[in-house]
Amino acid sequence: MKTFFTYDFYIQLIIFTVISGIVLIGLIHDNEKIIYLFYFGIGILQSVSYLIRCSYKYEKSLLFKIYGYVIMPIFPSLLGLAIFGNTNFIAFIFIVIPVLSFFYSPIMAILYVRDTYLVFKNKDLNFEQHENIK
Numbered sequence: 001m002k003t004f005f006t007y008d009f010y011i012q013l014i015i016f017t018v019i020s021g022i023v024l025i026g027l028i029h030d031n032e033k034i035i036y037l038f039y040f041g042i043g044i045l046q047s048v049s050y051l052i053r054c055s056y057k058y059e060k061s062l063l064f065k066i067y068g069y070v071i072m073p074i075f076p077s078l079l080g081l082a083i084f085g086n087t088n089f090i091a092f093i094f095i096v097i098p099v100l101s102f103f104y105s106p107i108m109a110i111l112y113v114r115d116t117y118l119v120f121k122n123k124d125l126n127f128e129q130h131e132n133i134k
Contacts, residue, residue, distance in 0.1 A: 001056055008049055009120035012113050015045055039105060046112050047075065053119075063115045071108055074101045 019041045026034030050068060053060075074097055081094040 001058070004052070004056070005116070005120050008053070009116045012046065012049060012116045016042055016109065016113050038109075039102070042109050043071070043074070043105065046109060047071065049116070050112075058119075061115055061118065063111055067108055067112050067115065071101070071105065071112075073097050074105070 019038055023034055023038045026037075050064075050072070053064070054068070077094045077097040081091060081098070084091065084094065
């Protein structure tokens with residue numbers, strides 16, 4: 001588990017830095033569509049990391065829990081939008097979450113990288129004491 005937290009932090013940091021740099025260069029060269037690389041590239045990577053970290057038994061931080069509550073509904077709502085299409089009321093329900101997340105997800109992405117750093121830094125915690133929790 002400690003190895004995972006080490007790899008997770010460095011992967012999150014490197015991918016976040018590289019994709020942010022690519023997006024900034026793209027925006028400088030008037031390519032507005034490149035911003036979706038930030039949302040989907042970093043979002044999918046952090047969602048996978050979040051789901052893996054949920055399976056480990058250790059004390060989760062408040063930031064980790066908040067991240068899950070505000071970010072995880074995005075992908076099911078996009079899936080629901082793709083399934084139900086442009087049905088008026090149903091489309092409105094499924095489009096509200098992704099539109100709102102357009103504004104708060106960059107901040108949450110930065111906070112998630114910070115949270116992975118804090119867990120990585122405190123990886124000497126006694127994780128074994130939590131493995132007996134059922």
